[in-house]
Amino acid sequence: MGTDLNLPTWKKVAWYAVLTVLSVVVLFPLYMTLIRALSTPVSYLQKGQPLYPVDIQWGIFRRAWVEGDLGAKMALSALVTVTIVAAQLITALLAAYAFTFLKFPFRRLGFALFMATMMLPIEVTLIPNVQTMRSWHLLNSYPGLALPFLATAFGAFLIRQGFMGIPPDLRDASQLDGFGHLAFLRRVAIPVTRPVIASFAVISFLGAWNQYTWPRAVVSEGRWETIQIGLKSLSAARPEENNIGLAAAIIAAIPILVLLIVLQRQLIRGLTAGAVKG
Amino acid sequence: MSSPFALERHGETTLKDTLLAAAFLLPSLVIFTTFFFYPLYRLFYLGLHQQNTFGTAERYVGWKQYTEVLGGKEFREGLLTSGRYVLLTVPLGLVLGVTLAVAANRRLRGIKVFQTIFASTIATSVAVASVLFLTLINPQVGYFRDVGFISLTDPATALRGVALSSVWQNLGLTFIIVLAGLQAVPEEIYEAATLDGYGPLRRFFKVTLPMISPTMMFLVVVLVVFALQAFAQVDILTGGGPAGSTQTLVWRIFDNQQPRQIGVGAVMAIGLFAVTIIVTGLQFLILNRRVHYGN
Numbered sequence: 001m002g003t004d005l006n007l008p009t010w011k012k013v014a015w016y017a018v019l020t021v022l023s024v025v026v027l028f029p030l031y032m033t034l035i036r037a038l039s040t041p042v043s044y045l046q047k048g049q050p051l052y053p054v055d056i057q058w059g060i061f062r063r064a065w066v067e068g069d070l071g072a073k074m075a076l077s078a079l080v081t082v083t084i085v086a087a088q089l090i091t092a093l094l095a096a097y098a099f100t101f102l103k104f105p106f107r108r109l110g111f112a113l114f115m116a117t118m119m120l121p122i123e124v125t126l127i128p129n130v131q132t133m134r135s136w137h138l139l140n141s142y143p144g145l146a147l148p149f150l151a152t153a154f155g156a157f158l159i160r161q162g163f164m165g166i167p168p169d170l171r172d173a174s175q176l177d178g179f180g181h182l183a184f185l186r187r188v189a190i191p192v193t194r195p196v197i198a199s200f201a202v203i204s205f206l207g208a209w210n211q212y213t214w215p216r217a218v219v220s221e222g223r224w225e226t227i228q229i230g231l232k233s234l235s236a237a238r239p240e241e242n243n244i245g246l247a248a249a250i251i252a253a254i255p256i257l258v259l260l261i262v263l264q265r266q267l268i269r270g271l272t273a274g275a276v277k278g
Numbered sequence: 279m280s281s282p283f284a285l286e287r288h289g290e291t292t293l294k295d296t297l298l299a300a301a302f303l304l305p306s307l308v309i310f311t312t313f314f315f316y317p318l319y320r321l322f323y324l325g326l327h328q329q330n331t332f333g334t335a336e337r338y339v340g341w342k343q344y345t346e347v348l349g350g351k352e353f354r355e356g357l358l359t360s361g362r363y364v365l366l367t368v369p370l371g372l373v374l375g376v377t378l379a380v381a382a383n384r385r386l387r388g389i390k391v392f393q394t395i396f397a398s399t400i401a402t403s404v405a406v407a408s409v410l411f412l413t414l415i416n417p418q419v420g421y422f423r424d425v426g427f428i429s430l431t432d433p434a435t436a437l438r439g440v441a442l443s444s445v446w447q448n449l450g451l452t453f454i455i456v457l458a459g460l461q462a463v464p465e466e467i468y469e470a471a472t473l474d475g476y477g478p479l480r481r482f483f484k485v486t487l488p489m490i491s492p493t494m495m496f497l498v499v500v501l502v503v504f505a506l507q508a509f510a511q512v513d514i515l516t517g518g519g520p521a522g523s524t525q526t527l528v529w530r531i532f533d534n535q536q537p538r539q540i541g542v543g544a545v546m547a548i549g550l551f552a553v554t555i556i557v558t559g560l561q562f563l564i565l566n567r568r569v570h571y572g573n
Contacts (some may be wrong), residue, residue, distance in 0.1 A: 221462075
């Protein structure tokens with residue numbers, strides 16, 4: 001669609017109109033959330049729920065932050081998320097390398113076993129895994145939140161795809177340089193597949209940060225609530241003061257929004273890059 | 279031949295490679311065994327037993343529990359609710375995602391802004407989206423309170439309200455993936471189609487859609503699996519109500535964790551596992567035939 005820039009003006013205007021309407025639809029829930037978070041609930045309802053804020057309370061964000069203990073909950077979420085992403089990167093890189101560049105017995109069976117775990121989401125294995133955590137006394141704990149997610153078949157699969165795209169020439173060249181497996185992994189394989197790895201890291205980060213079902217199952221004490229579970233507690237505790245829950249939801253979404261805007265290029269490039277540049 | 283790669287070419291396995299592979303795979307295998315494969319065995323075991331109220335004693339009840347649960351009302355209703363949830367979220371989500379992606383796949387000034395807006399819901403989690411929609415469609419104070427079509431207090435419509443929140447939340451992801459698929463289509467194909475006198479609609483259905491069908495297949499699988507795993511939306515928006523109308527399979531599994539019902543929950547989890555395998559397998563079979571694998 002390289003000719004779009006040469007479109008007649010009226011067609012361009014029409015496209016911008018379509019894009020604007022769609023943007024309004026997509027952004028409407030976010031806009032209403034902002035409006036209602038800022039408004040005083042009773043005054044807002046008395047005004048008949050307008051599309052603008054009523055009786056603005058800027059202090060609502062501070063109140064949500066303090067009353068919801070959001071700082072502690074976001075710190076816990078960040079700790080758990082960083083643990084999971086770092087561990088997944090290491091375990092997936094090593095596994096992907098083994099499945100791509102090493103010859104060993106039962107390689108195909110091993111890979112099939114890896115892939116089979118993708119059919120076993122935490123929702124299926126929830127009951128026995130909660131039992132395991134209980135018997136290890138890890139309910140309401142930091143390891144309890146992270147342990148089942150330290151390895152990932154999806155990541156191993158994705159990075160293996162990247163590794164398989166490494167041109168044989170590059171392998172031959174590093175062979176001539178006398179690289180062993182570890183050196184090849186560190187100095188060639190990882191740098192060359194960086195877009196794929198970065199893309200996986202972003203996806204892994206989102207998944208870990210957004211987790212709900214597992215933390216909900218293993219956490220019963222407020223101080224071990226991640227930010228996602230904290231949102232539920234906050235909105236459930238104050239149905240009549242829903243502006244606090246909404247302000248908390250906005251605060252919870254902002255770090256991820258900023259991160260995604262910064263890493264947008266990596267994410268999109270990772271998703272679109274089929275062939276890896278050598 | 280001291281190079282590691284030369285050996286691989288000949289397809290031989292060496293002790294050195296095998297040991298290195300074992301070391302590389304060990305961390306993943308430990309996690310998978312402990313939190314994926316052992317729990318699967320454990321589910322089968324729990325399904326064969328009944329426990330007392332405190333989980334201190336259990337007795338063997340055999341396959342009877344499987345046939346009772348899988349043939350019973352609770353599992354059937356959970357399955358039905360999850361199935362309805364798939365139908366409510368996946369087609370609508372796909373149509374909206376494709377609409378956004380086609381609209382934003384232009385070379386216009388400022389298009390990046392629109393692309394960022396369309397992708398923006400990816401910054402929200404299920405929990406955030408649910409909290410947003412809890413107020414948006416709240417029957418008393420919500421902006422859409424008069425839209426009975428999605429009322430959360432009516433058993434006939436509550437699941438639609440829950441589904442709407444999911445569709446919106448998944449929009450960003452769907453948009454990003456479809457747009458990536460669209461941008462991978464070579465421009466010459468569009469130009470050729472245009473020269474052949476294809477109008478925009480015909481071009482979309484005859485050229486664009488077949489070209490991005492692998493992307494679409496991937497998306498359908500992802501969205502169906504998401505829908506089958508839905509829990510947070512239900513937990514936050516309705517708590518399974520009203521009148522149990524939003525109790526998806528996962529919600530029921532979660533609800534059956536007490537020692538007395540844990541056998542029932544375990545059988546349901548195995549049921550969910552089977553459904554997930556069947557659905558993803560079927561989708562690959564059906565879609566594989568229709569999908570055009572462009573290079």
